[in-house]
Amino acid sequence: MKYHPIDSRLFVRNRQKFMSHMQAGSLAVFNSNDIYPISADSTMPFQQQRDLFYLSGVDQEETILLLFPDALDVKHREVLFVRETNDHIAIWEGEKLTKERAFAVSGIRTVYWLKEFDKVFFDLMTEASTIYFNTNEHYRQAVETETREARFIRACKEKFPAHQVAKSNPILQEIRGVKEPGEIDLMRTACGITEKGFRRVLGFVKPGVWEYEIEAEFLHEFIRNRSRGFAYTPIIASGNNANVLHYIENNQQCRDGDLILMDVGAEYANYSSDMTRTIPVNGRFTKRQKQVYQSVLRIKDEATSMLVPGTLWAEYHKEVGKVMTSELLGLGLLDKADVQNENPDWPAYKKFFMHGTSHHIGLDTHDYGQLKTPMKPNMVFTVEPGIYIPQEGMGIRLEDDVVIQESGPPVNLMGNIPILPDEIEALMNGG
Structure with a gap:
């Protein structure tokens, strides 16, 4: 990113506002955007899903944010999943977030590699009764592409049919409209x-x-x-x-x-x-x-x-x-x-x-x-x-x-x- 680092307290405050609107016993999940293809091996420049950025400050693909204010284990009340980096990725794609750097950017102490998401998510869903899905309900939206978020929602409904569903969007419309x-x-x-x-x-x-x-x-x-x-x-x-x-x-x-x-x-x-x-x-x-x-x-x-x-x-x-x-x-x-x-x-x-x-x-x-x-x-x-x-x-x-x-x-x-x-x-x- 070209921009100067942003104080993580902004994203801490944004998460606090969002979680204050959540129902008891609920968790919310936010997915990053895909990197969209053009043709052959060409792709569009990556742009982060704005709600995920608003709540975490993470500006990197293959990222998931999970918020669960009532998690029994305090460390799982805010959880960030990022793509695991290595020397090969660093050489070919450049620096990616380490767990330590992900904490510095977001203020979230519990950071896992993305490959651990399914296991941790299943465990936390056994504690939760409701899941917040992040659908796009903007009055001008006209989305035809299936997003990473849409794929997650479809898979989650199949795997956890007994959970209640709530919408993140009304909360985001309220809190994102009033700027810090x-x-x-x-x-x-x-x-x-x-x-x-x-x-x-x-x-x-x-x-x-x-x-x-x-x-x-x-x-x-x-x-x-x-x-x-x-x-x-x-x-x-x-x-x-x-x-x-x-x-x-x-x-x-x-x-x-x-x-x-x-x-x-x-x-x-x-x-x-x-x-x-x-x-x-x-x-x-x-x-x-x-x-x-x-x-x-x-x-x-x-x-x-x-x-x-x-x-x-x-x-x-x-x-x-x-x-x-x-x-x-x-x-x-x-x-x-x-x-x-x-x-x-x-x-x-x-x-x-x-x-x-x-x-x-x-x-x-x-x-x-x-x-x-x-x-x-x-x-x-x-x-x-x-x-x-x-x-x-x-x-x-x-x-x-x-x-x-x-x-x-x-x-x-x-x-x-x-x-x-x-x-x-x-x-x-x-x-």
């Missing part, structure tokens, strides 16, 4: 790396550059600052490409007079940042471009001010829709008749702003977190309004990551990243 100070610090680092990439790009962009060249500039800056790279597939969308919400081809040349919408973010220590900025290819906004840009900026600022404890996610989006409607009227994109005759299920503003304004962010870019209950302090949300005008060849979106506070306005983790149009123009022109 250490997590916010890691996210602040990710946002700082994103800032460095953006400032680099401001000095690079000019008419004639290609979208993929801009992508490469971001990636260079991210990796040289200890990031693995992009937290998600980057969007570098010039001109009308910005009106394709998930445009990821990044293969067009940037033309004089156009805008470039850049939705990018660095990851750091598996934590995501998520930034969007829209800049002029030639370093100067036209009058109309600046007019629309200022509207989006006002909407973002007003939406941000609504993110306070007690806010309901669904109601928040309705309120942002009202602000958006007002701005679109001012821009001449809607008229009063459009609003008066709108379909309540698809308001008039949706013609120019068809996506949501905010989502949880953390270990996942679209992170776990409760959406049907009032917002809480230390939840971290994106704020990303946009106005998309295909007939004018422009799409403008602005996005920051903010932390809800106990009182007062949210803290913007991207507050140092240039966003005011005059500042962007100055930086693009050597100011």
Whole structure:
């Protein structure tokens, strides 16, 4: 891993929170991700299953975490199973966790080699009445691949049919949505790396550059600052490409007079940042471009001010829709008749702003977190309004990551990243 070591107390605290929600006499199991194949002997780069990382800090394949607060033997209340390492593995694949190092990373004292899992697991299941399975119930999930977790669940149900089953996901949705100070610090680092990439790009962009060249500039800056790279597939969308919400081809040349919408973010220590900025290819906004840009900026600022404890996610989006409607009227994109005759299920503003304004962010870019209950302090949300005008060849979106506070306005983790149009123009022109 490129990132600096993380204090294991973060993961100790996360496990304590999870176990405090467990039923009496229950245990929970969390599996690492597989290394997924491409073809022949090629594989995708490994990324750890985020729940396992959240609870242990272990960033290595073939890992299992077992939590059993009521285990009769105290040493089995938290158990970590890792792949046994040897000299051959060290030569061909590099260093893997020893038992001692696994303890240092996770704070878990009982560490076994993975080959011992079946024996230890059977013994502990004889003490337990319920097992927590870690299923993916994220509202955006669309998983078709059978995961290591899914194979474990199927085998476990066959081997232990008399046990009761419970779900880990509702607990994780609750506790992962509210960030620990250490997590916010890691996210602040990710946002700082994103800032460095953006400032680099401001000095690079000019008419004639290609979208993929801009992508490469971001990636260079991210990796040289200890990031693995992009937290998600980057969007570098010039001109009308910005009106394709998930445009990821990044293969067009940037033309004089156009805008470039850049939705990018660095990851750091598996934590995501998520930034969007829209800049002029030639370093100067036209009058109309600046007019629309200022509207989006006002909407973002007003939406941000609504993110306070007690806010309901669904109601928040309705309120942002009202602000958006007002701005679109001012821009001449809607008229009063459009609003008066709108379909309540698809308001008039949706013609120019068809996506949501905010989502949880953390270990996942679209992170776990409760959406049907009032917002809480230390939840971290994106704020990303946009106005998309295909007939004018422009799409403008602005996005920051903010932390809800106990009182007062949210803290913007991207507050140092240039966003005011005059500042962007100055930086693009050597100011």
